[in-house]
Amino acid sequence: MSDQPARTCSDCDGELQAIVVMDVGHQGAVGQLQYYSSGDKRSFWTGRFPTAGTVQAFLCQDCGLISLFGQPKPRVEQEVTEEPEE
Numbered sequence: 722m723s724d725q726p727a728r729t730c731s732d733c734d735g736e737l738q739a740i741v742v743m744d745v746g747h748q749g750a751v752g753q754l755q756y757y758s759s760g761d762k763r764s765f766w767t768g769r770f771p772t773a774g775t776v777q778a779f780l781c782q783d784c785g786l787i788s789l790f791g792q793p794k795p796r797v798e799q800e801v802t803e804e805p806e807e
């Protein structure tokens with residue numbers, strides 16, 4: 722993900738720095754913010770929302786504006802491997 726084009730602030734054209742907006746879950750576990758389409762239903766098989774994606778945040782170095790961009794996950798029809806909980 723290092724070949725992303727540089728983004729600039731929509732407000733002041735300042736330089737944007739990629740940041741991670743934390744989502745604190747069970748027992749203080751920290752994860753990256755995610756999103757899914759309104760009305761989407763959690764998959765019975767995978768326990769995930771088919772339209773889920775991660776939220777990439779950028780902080781303006783000049784004015785502090787945080788811009789959020791959705792990064793859709795590629796649709797996986799059959800997901801057999803589950804990431805282990807840490």
Ligand SMILES: [Zn+2]
Nearest residue numbers: 730733781784
């Ligand atoms: Zn700005």
